[in-house]
Amino acid sequence: MTYHALVCCRAGMGSSMMLKIKADQVIKENSYPIVTRPGNLKALHAFTGDLVITMNDLVDEVHDAGIYAVGVDDILNVQEIKAGLEAFLASRKDQA
């Protein structure tokens, strides 16, 4: 099972690309079954993946769209990204 994550910010240009680069490092180092692609808030409407990784400011908007969201305050904080992704994986395990 591979989970599909959208890494997004408002514009899909800057923060989201930087966050995607960092999240991909964490995913690779820990061999998480997650693949990411970048996007912006508009991409949420057509979203068919499993989770969204985004800046914390935007988490509420993603939740409102009914999508699992991992929010990050500091894109260089590997522990924060790791904890968020592990919480997501644990939530899926419970459902299985």
Add this chain to the structure above:
Amino acid sequence: MQLSSLIDPAFVQLGIAASDWRDAVRKSAAPMVSAGVFESAYVDDIISGAEEHGPYFVLTRGVAMPHGLPEAGVRSPALGICRLEEPVAFGNAACDPVRYLLPFGSTDAEAHLDALTALVDLISDAMFFETIDTALDASPVLAYVRAAETKREEA
């Protein structure tokens, strides 16, 4: 495209006085507006975006990369480096106050993946900020960015 090719020496500003985050964003992007690479509407969009959604472009402790929707007015891709005289709060408790602004505009983020990957490395590098802190003009800052690029290419 290389990171250094996005940074014109005029886009490097050291010791800028800003009264609040809005002022900081405007001043950090002012050289790009003067050069015609950003329209002033693009800067307005950055500010209204942060007012509506929160400061989504604060990246890490003390560092923000103000950017908005490209269609709001990016004519060509550019990155600035701005050190504030005194840091200002943006409203991200984990990362405030912000001293360094990296105003960015791009029309195709995928095309700048290499440049942004290099930027992630640079903002993880304390020596990069030390260089910005001690620089009197743009040249040592740009030299540091270029040296980091060369190191990446050799790695």
